[in-house]
Amino acid sequence: MSIIQHLTRVLPKGIVITGNESTRPYECDGLSMYKKKPLAVVLPENIGQVRIALRLCRKLKTPVVTRGAGTGLSGGAQPIDQCVVLGLSKLNRIKSIDADNKLAVVEPGVRNIAISEAVSKYGLYYAPDPSSQIACSIGGNVAENAGGVHCLKYGLTVHNIESIKLLTINGDELLLSRKDDGLGLLALMNGSEGLLGVIIEITVKLKTKPDLARVIMAGFDSVRGCANSVADIIKAGIIPAGLEMMDKIAIEAAEGFAQVGYPLDAEALLLCELDGSKSDVEAEIDATMKILSGASTIKVSNNENERMALWKGRKSAFPAVGRLSPDYYCMDGTIPRRNLADMLEKINDLSNKYKLRVANVFHAGDGNLHPLIMYDANLDGEIQRAEEFGNEILKLSVEMGGSVTGEHGVGIEKLDAMCHQFNLKELEVFHKIKEVFDPDSLLNPGKAVPELHRCAELGAMHVHKGVLPHPELERF
Amino acid sequence: MSRLGQLQSIVKDADELHISAEMVNYSGVIEYYPEELVITVKSGTVISEIQRVLSENGQSLPFYISNKNDTIGKEYANGGQGLSDFVLGVQIIDGNGDLLNFGGQVMKNVAGYDVSRLLVGSKGKLAIITQISFKVLPDSYIGEFNQPIKSSDQSTIRLQIEKKLKEVFDPRGVFI
Numbered sequence: 001m002s003i004i005q006h007l008t009r010v011l012p013k014g015i016v017i018t019g020n021e022s023t024r025p026y027e028c029d030g031l032s033m034y035k036k037k038p039l040a041v042v043l044p045e046n047i048g049q050v051r052i053a054l055r056l057c058r059k060l061k062t063p064v065v066t067r068g069a070g071t072g073l074s075g076g077a078q079p080i081d082q083c084v085v086l087g088l089s090k091l092n093r094i095k096s097i098d099a100d101n102k103l104a105v106v107e108p109g110v111r112n113i114a115i116s117e118a119v120s121k122y123g124l125y126y127a128p129d130p131s132s133q134i135a136c137s138i139g140g141n142v143a144e145n146a147g148g149v150h151c152l153k154y155g156l157t158v159h160n161i162e163s164i165k166l167l168t169i170n171g172d173e174l175l176l177s178r179k180d181d182g183l184g185l186l187a188l189m190n191g192s193e194g195l196l197g198v199i200i201e202i203t204v205k206l207k208t209k210p211d212l213a214r215v216i217m218a219g220f221d222s223v224r225g226c227a228n229s230v231a232d233i234i235k236a237g238i239i240p241a242g243l244e245m246m247d248k249i250a251i252e253a254a255e256g257f258a259q260v261g262y263p264l265d266a267e268a269l270l271l272c273e274l275d276g277s278k279s280d281v282e283a284e285i286d287a288t289m290k291i292l293s294g295a296s297t298i299k300v301s302n303n304e305n306e307r308m309a310l311w312k313g314r315k316s317a318f319p320a321v322g323r324l325s326p327d328y329y330c331m332d333g334t335i336p337r338r339n340l341a342d343m344l345e346k347i348n349d350l351s352n353k354y355k356l357r358v359a360n361v362f363h364a365g366d367g368n369l370h371p372l373i374m375y376d377a378n379l380d381g382e383i384q385r386a387e388e389f390g391n392e393i394l395k396l397s398v399e400m401g402g403s404v405t406g407e408h409g410v411g412i413e414k415l416d417a418m419c420h421q422f423n424l425k426e427l428e429v430f431h432k433i434k435e436v437f438d439p440d441s442l443l444n445p446g447k448a449v450p451e452l453h454r455c456a457e458l459g460a461m462h463v464h465k466g467v468l469p470h471p472e473l474e475r476f
Numbered sequence: 477m478s479r480l481g482q483l484q485s486i487v488k489d490a491d492e493l494h495i496s497a498e499m500v501n502y503s504g505v506i507e508y509y510p511e512e513l514v515i516t517v518k519s520g521t522v523i524s525e526i527q528r529v530l531s532e533n534g535q536s537l538p539f540y541i542s543n544k545n546d547t548i549g550k551e552y553a554n555g556g557q558g559l560s561d562f563v564l565g566v567q568i569i570d571g572n573g574d575l576l577n578f579g580g581q582v583m584k585n586v587a588g589y590d591v592s593r594l595l596v597g598s599k600g601k602l603a604i605i606t607q608i609s610f611k612v613l614p615d616s617y618i619g620e621f622n623q624p625i626k627s628s629d630q631s632t633i634r635l636q637i638e639k640k641l642k643e644v645f646d647p648r649g650v651f652i
């Protein structure tokens with residue numbers, strides 16, 4: 001009996017989806033340049049059904065690709081050959097809210113923003129706010145350790161999770177909490193990209209909404225001036241709630257889309273949000289304004305409407321760039337903040353080299369870049385050029401002491417780039433960690449960690465903190 | 477042979493690492509960038525020394541410290557969530573004597589599994605921690621820290637997982 005027959009025999013009607021037409025929406029995630037058909041899609045309505053699906057897949061050695069909302073940008077939820085997609089979108093209940101202890105227990109399919117909406121009446125919110133927050137699931141957030149605009153001050157997903165329940169490939173349940181004595185297994189699951197287990201319940205930490213939030217918008221005549229002000233703000237002992245930067249192409253695109261009054265003559269734009277008590281915010285605004293005195297335009301939001309308007313341009317920057325070009329490819333490297341200006345200049349050089357335009361709109365405070373490489377998939381060779389360009393950016397990120405991915409994950413997309421960041425011994429440790437949880441390699445196999453021979457064949461040299469290629473690399 | 481002596485004999489570049497029997501000699505701040513909010517220290521550095529260096533720039537380690545006269549390596553090995561939240565990267569020597577790096581000095585990094593936080597609380601049983609990078613904060617953002625509450629999960633499945641993870645890092649059982 002095939003896996004489909006097994007699944008349809010045991011699970012109620014409507015839970016198992018097969019056939020080209022019905023499974024088409026599951027062929028890719030947010031990285032739509034790559035697509036693949038799954039054998040079947042299972043959309044469980046309760047944890048019992050998740051367990052059944054896992055046990056059957058294990059029995060028949062069928063690979064399982066867990067899927068939240070499918071907004072991932074690295075192919076993490078993209079099907080692999082002969083796999084079952086386990087879609088958790090129907091597990092979308094907020095199970096309980098404990099306003100006194102600022103905790104909420106939710107199912108994995110709950111959308112990120114739905115948590116903040118549900119707890120808003122208690123004056124609380126869930127801090128990590130990926131730009132995709134109206135769509136992405138909290139399970140997917142944990143699996144990617146998602147970030148957002150407010151990470152610099154309020155942390156990533158890993159900092160805002162109290163505990164999770166996880167099903168192993170055997171269907172066994174594991175409860176992992178911040179309070180656990182011993183190894184940091186909860187942290188390990190954050191960013192594990194569906195390779196170690198299926199997250200079935202999450203207790204999130206909530207925060208009290210700040211009394212006041214104001215955002216400063218500053219336009220600069222030079223990218224370097226803008227980038228340097230990022231370091232200056234932090235050097236001055238100020239931690240903004242959000243510190244975002246956009247370059248000229250991104251400013252023009254966002255302004256054309258959202259009409260929020262961004263300065264079209266600026267080379268770079270900084271959005272700096274300060275929040276907290278009224279007196280703290282006012283003091284920080286004053287201090288920040290002094291640091292930003294070199295800006296060519298400066299504006300501070302005076303009320304919530306103005307604040308939301310200034311953010312609206314930033315939040316719609318991706319779709320806005322989407323209007324400039326048939327396709328774009330979003331990169332996600334992180335670097336130490338002090339290298340921001342150099343990095344942006346190098347990206348610009350590469351843009352000329354590859355003859356592809358780039359818009360930069362990113363989490364400057366975290367040193368997390370999102371170059372959007374614009375290309376046209378219908379033109380011969382443009383995808384390959386965009387990929388090569390992207391890979392060079394990631395290599396540069398590692399050489400500058402950073403990482404190939406700050407928040408979007410490795411998925412299938414950055415497997416080659418991983419060979420630059422880690423040596424073979426380190427990659428082997430990752431493979432062995434997977435083996436501990438999933439000895440038959442059935443959970444999202446082939447993603448997140450490159451096979452060792454792949455790195456050897458690539459001839460990629462891993463670079464550590466700017467120290468260039470090691471000659472002792474083994475070859476397979 | 478002592479545990480460390482044994483390890484030293486298999487560590488390839490032990491000289492370079494100056495591994496001493498006590499590890500405390502392996503101490504000092506390696507890199508500190510106040511504007512990056514990042515400090516990288518050798519694990520034998522006494523916590524009060526790290527605090528002194530940070531205080532010169534009005535910054536602090538943003539987590540509960542059980543004893544500031546201990547080394548940061550010990551605090552990490554016994555550590556809990558507060559510390560884990562501010563770990564950015566580690567360098568370790570595993571039970572094969574290999575020098576490995578996980579995480580880094582940047583605020584956001586999701587490349588590979590988060591080994592630098594997995595090993596917080598590993599009590600020295602999985603690997604020798606040689607260097608740790610932390611995110612630090614300006615003093616004005618630092619509140620009160622309570623001693624973290626810990627609870628021990630002795631379920632068979634957890635114990636099994638911890639045992640197998642030890643074998644990943646220390647297949648020959650060098651670290652007892």
Ligand SMILES: Cc1cc2nc3c(=O)[nH]c(=O)nc-3n(C[C@H](O)[C@H](O)[C@H](O)COP(=O)(O)OP(=O)(O)OC[C@H]3O[C@@H](n4cnc5c(N)ncnc54)[C@H](O)[C@@H]3O)c2cc1C
Nearest residue numbers: 068069070071072076130131137139140143146147194199
């Ligand atoms: C326009 C846009 C903007 C974005 N902005 C941001 C941003 O600001 N910050 C950011 O961090 N990301 C951003 N992203 C990326 C994406 O939204 C996040 O990675 C998000 O966390 C993915 O959630 P998802 O539910 O869509 O997961 P999916 O895409 O469905 O899955 C992502 C990965 O998680 C695994 N997974 C999903 N659910 C589970 C589970 N319950 N248990 C185990 N594994 C699971 C999958 O196997 C896959 O590997 C953006 C994406 C888009 C399209």
